[in-house]
Amino acid sequence: MDTHLRDLRYFVATAEELNFTRAAERLFVSQPALSKQIRQLEDGLRTRLFDRDRRAVTLTAAGAALLPAAREVIRCWDEAQRVVGDAVAAEAALLRVGLSTSVGRGLLRRARAGYAVRRPNGRLRIRQIDWDDATAGLAEGEVDVALVWLPLPNPDAFATRVVATEPRCVMVREDHPLAGRPSVEFAELLDEPFLALPSSAGPLRDYWLAIDHRGGRPVRVGAEVCNADETFAAVEEGSGIVLLAAGNAAIYQRAGTVAIPVNGLSPSELAVAWRVDDHRATVRDFVEAL
Known part of the structure; x- marks a missing residue:
């Protein structure tokens, strides 16, 4: 049989009180309801757990054997609830x-x-x-x-x-013809090979290729890159140039590359x-x- 935890709680309370009235009060249930649950538990186990007469309630041998096991089941379940509660709170x-x-x-x-x-x-x-x-x-x-x-x-x-709106820059190799310029016009970059995000990046790929500012001119993709390390390694290798936000130009500045402000582009967000x-x-x- 499958015994409900409630039945075990009712049994333990009755076994500890050895009085159905006090056990019912402790459990905030009526005495008839408690007696019914105890009878159902006994029927399921096919044995009496209590000896009852008008003067006293005592545990049978089966009841005495069940009591420590029932306490342990209740303790384990209470501990399991605590652990789950802690995990939910942490999550x-x-x-x-x-x-x-x-x-x-x-x-x-x-x-x-x-x-x-x-x-x-x-x-x-x-x-x-x-x-x-x-x-x-x-x-x-x-x-x-x-x-x-x-x-x-x-x-x-x-x-x-x-949270931040910044102009766009272009990062090139330090030996690029534009590397010494204080700024460049985007029109000067149209024929350059660009590093592109993967196609799965959708509109963000087009944004960093500045498709909307090309006037229909096709873009030359020098290489596809999946992260910052790949990007700046590709710039250093000469695979292409890349647009980036001014703030990122400062973060990723490294030997062998130069970041130049680009005029004629909308700011990045x-x-x-x-x-x-x-x-x-x-x-x-x-x-x-x-």
């Missing part, structure tokens, strides 16, 4: 944050500090996602919020708030994004912390 306090590049700009530092004020027991787990997913893990549910570059694919699925159907307070607190 609720954990917020997964997706990134595609190092965001710098002091954003994560300020976000951590602000989030800690709102949620002293909260934790942030940062996940780095390659550029084949322009949502930095949001679309697949790998993260709860993400710092992303706009535009996003399937934008109706996400809420966004812009870095945003915090989350799923439109995610209304959790933890998500709201992180967004507000930024």
Whole structure:
């Protein structure tokens, strides 16, 4: 038979009180209801657990044998509930944050500090996602919020708030003919081989290739790149040039490459994004912390 935990709780209370009236009061149930559950337990076990007469209630040998086992089952279940509760609380306090590049700009530092004020027991787990997913893990549910570059694919699925607006630069090899210039016009770059995000990045690939500013001129793709390390290694190797935000130009500046401001392009937008159907307070607190 399958015995309900409630039946064991009723049995233990009665065994400890050895009085149906007191046990019923302890359990906040009526005495008839308690007596019925005890009878059902006895019927299921096919043995009496209590000897009853008008003067006393005593445990039978079977009841005495069941008592320690019943206490242990109840203890184990209570412990299991506690462990699950702790896990749920820990999960609720954990917020997964997706990134595609190092965001710098002091954003994560300020976000951590602000989030800690709102949620002293909260934790942030940062996940780095390659550029084949322009949502930095949001679309697949790998993260709860993400710092992303706009535009996003399937934008109706996400809420966004812009946290940085910056002009675009171009990164070239230090021996590139344009490397010594203080700035360049985008028209001067039209025939250059560009490094491109994977096709799965959707509109973000087109954005960093500046398709809207080419006047119909086709783009030359020198190579496809999936992350920052691949990108700047490809620039150093001479596979192509790449557009990037001014803030990222400062973060990723390295020997052998030069970043030059580009005129004639719309500014880039870095945003915090989350799923439109995610209304959790933890998500709201992180967004507000930024």
